[in-house]
Amino acid sequence: MPVYSMTGYATAQQEVAPSETGGDAKSAGATRIGLEIRSVNSRFLDLSFRLPEELRQHEPALRELLNAKLKRGKVEVRAAVEQENGGGLKEPTTRQLQKLNAMQDNIRAWLPQATPLSVADVIRLGGSEAGTVQTTGEQIQALASKAIKELMAARQREGARLSTMLLDRIAQLRALAAQAVPLVPQLVEQQRQRFLERWKEAMNLAEGATAPEAAQDRALSEATAFAIRIDVAEEITRLDSHLDELERLLSKGGELGKRLDFLIQELHREANTLGSKSAAMELTRISVDMKVLIEQMREQVQNIE
Structure with missing residues (x-):
């Protein structure tokens, strides 16, 4: 459809x-x-x-x-x-003239002061x-x-134009999601190295009070906690799922405006969560770009039946 x-x-x-x-x-x-x-x-x-x-x-x-x-x-x-x-x-017919004359006589019988019909009045009323x-x-x-x-x-025709625009925005959102996926492991590795350097500095200041193995374990634990905190894999998975459903609905057609509107709300929620977990400017930029695209989609979805 x-x-x-x-x-x-x-x-x-x-x-x-x-x-x-x-x-x-x-x-x-x-x-x-x-x-x-x-x-x-x-x-x-x-x-x-x-x-x-x-x-x-x-x-x-x-x-x-x-x-x-x-x-x-x-x-x-x-x-x-x-x-x-x-x-x-239009020339009034004889029947119309008789009808107008009878109406005039009836009205003037009750309202003697009423003005008689003029020729213009007869033409206008008869023509009407x-x-x-x-x-x-x-x-x-x-x-x-x-x-x-x-x-x-x-x-x-307008629906086809809107559908084409939405599919284009969906492709752009997928591209942004693909950019975000490799960023998280990179950020985790950078943070792990940063933790290790800090613990080495602390160990040197403490004159060997902390064993190197313990320092490394502590750095790895901190890095693991950081990775869990910034992990956006779940958000990316849900976002991809919503995009798949959008494409399915658009290919199916029919009465789908309300369902599309609901999915747009879910997309916006995932983009917001991704931004709140952001630990780098690049992820923040991706989140903002996603929300701009989703807002454009929301405006157009409001016009779909």
Whole structure:
């Protein structure tokens, strides 16, 4: 399965034939329904809709379609209805004029002081009624399916880019871990030699009060304790294990954002421990470089579904 990002954008449009709109088909211009879907990262699936009144009845169907395809993300769905007037102005039909006249008489019966409708009012109100769009559920679902398909393709492309970036960071972390492995034995040997030199100096100051064998044993004991204290083999092993799991998940794909986020936390913990055990500037540098890479990974993992 591919890796999907939660970031995506898609649009789709569909023209509605004049016979599918209310009012006089001859006076009605072309009607176009546009659907726009935007999505960004979120811990859960959060859907919001901004639909015109004539399309609000289709919100449950749109919600069901999105729930079937998306698992996480803050998703905003916008729809708009646009009409093109062939002659610029729509001429109200006889039925509309009769309806407006009856409404005016009824209102003025209760409010005699009300101002009569002007010609501009009649054109505006009649044109508005003529532009009411009558759409079927099949039309909206077909349009939404097209937009969702485009959105999934955009999220997949972004997910592939994120996956490539994460695999690159994983390779860099492995290289840093490989640099850290031989440093510990070198540090232990250097410390052992340092302990031996110190005990020799102390033995000379004490004028032979301490036997050379005892001094050497004490130096070796100190070096052993130092080696245990700075040993990062366990941290490197766990770090490699987490990197293996990251690669496995990325190759598997699907809904993996939360698991990736957990593994990033574990990687950061191991890098911190490695830094706290550091007994040389080189190990400290490796730890810092690891944490920089892990933080970059954390930012990108937040966008994976």
